[in-house]
Amino acid sequence: MNADATTLDEAAGRRWDVVVIGAGPAGTMAAIETARLGASVLVLDRAAFPRAKVCGCCLGAAALDTLRGAGLGDVPARCGAQPLEHLDLRAGSRRVRLRIPSGAVISRRALDTALLDNAIGAGARFIDRCAAVAGPCRGEARIVRARRDATHVDVSARVVILAAGLRARTSPPAAGTSRIGVATTLETRAPTIAAGVVGMACGEAGYVGWVRLEDDRVRVAAALDPDAVRRSRGVTGAVRRVLAACGHEGLHDLGGTRWRGTPPLTGPGAIIGAERLLVIGDAAGYVEPFTGEGIGWALASGRAVAPIAVAAATEPAWRETWSNAWRRSHRRMLGPRHRACTFVARTLRRPPLTRAAVAAAALLPGVAERLVAAFCAPPGALENGP
Numbered sequence: 001m002n003a004d005a006t007t008l009d010e011a012a013g014r015r016w017d018v019v020v021i022g023a024g025p026a027g028t029m030a031a032i033e034t035a036r037l038g039a040s041v042l043v044l045d046r047a048a049f050p051r052a053k054v055c056g057c058c059l060g061a062a063a064l065d066t067l068r069g070a071g072l073g074d075v076p077a078r079c080g081a082q083p084l085e086h087l088d089l090r091a092g093s094r095r096v097r098l099r100i101p102s103g104a105v106i107s108r109r110a111l112d113t114a115l116l117d118n119a120i121g122a123g124a125r126f127i128d129r130c131a132a133v134a135g136p137c138r139g140e141a142r143i144v145r146a147r148r149d150a151t152h153v154d155v156s157a158r159v160v161i162l163a164a165g166l167r168a169r170t171s172p173p174a175a176g177t178s179r180i181g182v183a184t185t186l187e188t189r190a191p192t193i194a195a196g197v198v199g200m201a202c203g204e205a206g207y208v209g210w211v212r213l214e215d216d217r218v219r220v221a222a223a224l225d226p227d228a229v230r231r232s233r234g235v236t237g238a239v240r241r242v243l244a245a246c247g248h249e250g251l252h253d254l255g256g257t258r259w260r261g262t263p264p265l266t267g268p269g270a271i272i273g274a275e276r277l278l279v280i281g282d283a284a285g286y287v288e289p290f291t292g293e294g295i296g297w298a299l300a301s302g303r304a305v306a307p308i309a310v311a312a313a314t315e316p317a318w319r320e321t322w323s324n325a326w327r328r329s330h331r332r333m334l335g336p337r338h339r340a341c342t343f344v345a346r347t348l349r350r351p352p353l354t355r356a357a358v359a360a361a362a363l364l365p366g367v368a369e370r371l372v373a374a375f376c377a378p379p380g381a382l383e384n385g386p
Contacts, residue, residue: 006042006125008146012153016042017313019144019157020124021132023049024108025295026281027163028115029302030309032070034161035122037310042125042155044132044146046164049116053108054183054260055294056209056221058084058198061102061376062296070303075114080214081106083196087372090246091202091351094358098365101373105198107185107213111295134160134277140316142276158313161305162279163298166263178264179206182235183221184257185213192250193218199250202354203242205232210251220251235259272330273323276312280305284330285338293341293376297334304329340375 018034020027023045035041059067059076067073084103089096120126127148135143135154144155193199195212205228210220224238232238236254243251272279280301282294305326312322347353361368 006127008127008130008148008151008153008155011042011125011127011146011155014040015141015156015158016040017157018042018159018161018309019044019132019155020161020163021045021134021144022163022165022281022283023047023116023119023126023128024053024112024163024165024281024298025115026298026302027161028112028119029066029070029299030161030163030280030305031119031124031302032072032115032122033303033306034310035119035124037306039310039313041119041123042127042157043116043119044130044144044155045126045128046131047128049128050109050113052185052260053112054181054221054262055108056183056198056211057105057107057111057213057219058211058295059104059106059111060100060293060296061373062293063299064102064104066296066299066303070299072115072118075111075118076104076106079106079110079114081110082212082214084198084211085196086198088197088199089202089358089361090200090248091354091358092245093247094355094362095246096358096362096365096368097197098361098369098372100198101376103198103376105196105211105213105219107215107219110214132164134162137275137318158276159309160277161309162277162283163281163302165282179223179225180229180264181221181223181262182239182259183219184259186218186220186251186254186257199248201242201246201248202348202351202358203245204228204351205238205242207348208239208242218251220254235261273326275318275323278305278309278323278326280330293337297337300333301330304333 017039018041020031020043023043031041031043067075081104084100084105087098087100130146130148132144132146135145141156141158142160146153146155193212198211200209206224208222213219222239229235229238232241236257272284281298308322308325
């Protein structure tokens with residue numbers, strides 16, 4: 001990966017077919033697919049790459065299916081991803097272990113770097129450490145305001161794909177309605193944490209998940225109520241509170257842990273499509289990630305938006321047809337998943353219901369595993385244009 005292959009001055013000196021803001025799974029998949037379709041593509045991200053992200057680092061069946069469909073099915077294995085085979089779910093004294101039909105564990109540092117390399121290999125250009133926002137439309141283009149160090153430029157694009165994550169949402173959730181996401185990687189090996197198993201503990205303060213990464217370290221991620229974090233005098237206290245309520249003793253080394261956090265998780269994106277602007281991934285709306293589907297949604301949306309973006313970029317005049325096509329595609333592809341996850345998130349806010357659900361799953365594991373398999377199945381067919 002050569003992040004400096006294109007300078008900002010060079011980027012500002014031409015008009016791009018597509019500029020992608022954000023180099024996570026949604027943005028890089030969109031860049032791969034649009035570049036493959038012959039578009040000139042520029043990807044901008046504010047972080048220095050490679051970088052880590054707040055994420056549980058699990059790829060479900062939907063994510064793996066999307067990678068295979070894009071000809072990238074070998075990416076997880078090449079990154080050393082480990083198979084994910086079981087879900088160990090706990091709520092109070094209740095516990096159940098369920099088989100997962102298909103999955104893998106991979107750090108975002110490894111996954112995002114690999115996808116970005118594929119985007120560059122497909123012909124996209126990339127600039128990291130670049131803060132970028134979608135600006136106004138001018139004639140046959142939309143302007144992207146870009147800044148890297150002391151350099152400020154306007155970059156021109158026929159279509160802008162906004163994939164900058166939760167912070168780019170145009171309509172944040174109301175205060176008090178959403179949990180926050182936090183994550184850390186434990187440097188110790190935590191021998192009691194088995195490989196191939198994603199653990200999840202649910203409690204009053206939120207829920208905590210853990211999994212062993214490809215380098216044998218342990219990733220811990222959680223969705224926590226902000227009030228519970230304050231009452232517990234910090235994230236570590238809130239995480240320990242959830243784990244203790246479930247009798248989990250496998251994560252001892254949390255003292256002095258440095259956590260990375262997110263804005264509130266659940267909230268609408270509000271704008272899915274506008275003139276020469278298509279919004280994908282978390283920026284288009286997200287719900288609490290208990291099901292681990294976030295990366296799958298991102299990859300699917302990046303792949304689905306590409307033919308619409310390229311078709312729009314080939315015409316000098318913008319037609320509202322393109323915005324409408326993306327709204328329909330996004331709603332059909334992810335609407336049912338978002339509604340289902342919203343239902344799960346609401347259930348998790350009621351500990352008695354959560355404990356009852358885990359107890360029922362323990363009594364009827366076969367039924368529970370079929371439900372998990374149905375929930376993790378790939379989204380409906382991707383839309384291929386207006």
